[in-house]
Amino acid sequence: MTEVRVVTFDCAQTLVHVDWNPPRLAVDSAEAIGMPVDRLEAASQYHRLLTAGWDDFRRANLSRDSAVTDAHWRQLTEDWVTALGLGREWVEPLVTEAEERLFGPGSEVFRVYDDVGPTLDALRERGYRLGVVSNWDLSLHRVLAMFGLTEYFDTVTASLEEGVEKPDREIFDLTLRRLRAEPAETLHVGDNPVDDLQGARAAGLKALLIDRNQPQTGRLVLADLRDLLERLPGVA
Numbered sequence: 001m002t003e004v005r006v007v008t009f010d011c012a013q014t015l016v017h018v019d020w021n022p023p024r025l026a027v028d029s030a031e032a033i034g035m036p037v038d039r040l041e042a043a044s045q046y047h048r049l050l051t052a053g054w055d056d057f058r059r060a061n062l063s064r065d066s067a068v069t070d071a072h073w074r075q076l077t078e079d080w081v082t083a084l085g086l087g088r089e090w091v092e093p094l095v096t097e098a099e100e101r102l103f104g105p106g107s108e109v110f111r112v113y114d115d116v117g118p119t120l121d122a123l124r125e126r127g128y129r130l131g132v133v134s135n136w137d138l139s140l141h142r143v144l145a146m147f148g149l150t151e152y153f154d155t156v157t158a159s160l161e162e163g164v165e166k167p168d169r170e171i172f173d174l175t176l177r178r179l180r181a182e183p184a185e186t187l188h189v190g191d192n193p194v195d196d197l198q199g200a201r202a203a204g205l206k207a208l209l210i211d212r213n214q215p216q217t218g219r220l221v222l223a224d225l226r227d228l229l230e231r232l233p234g235v236a
């Protein structure tokens, strides 16, 4: 059996807890800066604009340029303020407030799990090559950097930058090419049975699920990321 030398991770609910509700974030930000909004009406307008602009957002991500995606969010914010019958003077404070809530210290959207740092330290010490394969937008790089995780990974693949997402095997294939790794020597860990377990296996990788609500680690499911360490090498 080929020994595992490479470990790839999903990000959302695997490395980083994510509680991203864009309309709620927009409305909370608006209230925090004193914008006069009706919560329900404002949330519903935001949701409508977000959905209508999603294809544009996907295209913006393919540019791999955060100035392009930032411009998308700014435009959406401006369209929202206009739709609510308010003046453009609200746009900049709103963008600043939302950015702080997303990416500032004490982010209310992203939180790194406690078992991540110790696990990645131990894997690096033991010489494993590490990667991230995530269904995420361009901001994945920023979020990993926020938590000091960037340096652990030899490559980081965000689906929206590539135009392909898990469980499609192409996203695993391209990540392994960047890692110069063979599927058989690679273990993928994630929380989604379809995207992470089935998707990785279909691409020829070994795979484990993480579910921190489990009482204990089992054959295919880790209850704590640190339990990965005693499974390596030699994951079936």
Ligand SMILES: [Mg+2]
Residues within 6 Å of the ligand: 010, 011, 012, 013, 014, 190, 191, 192
């Ligand atoms: Mg996930």
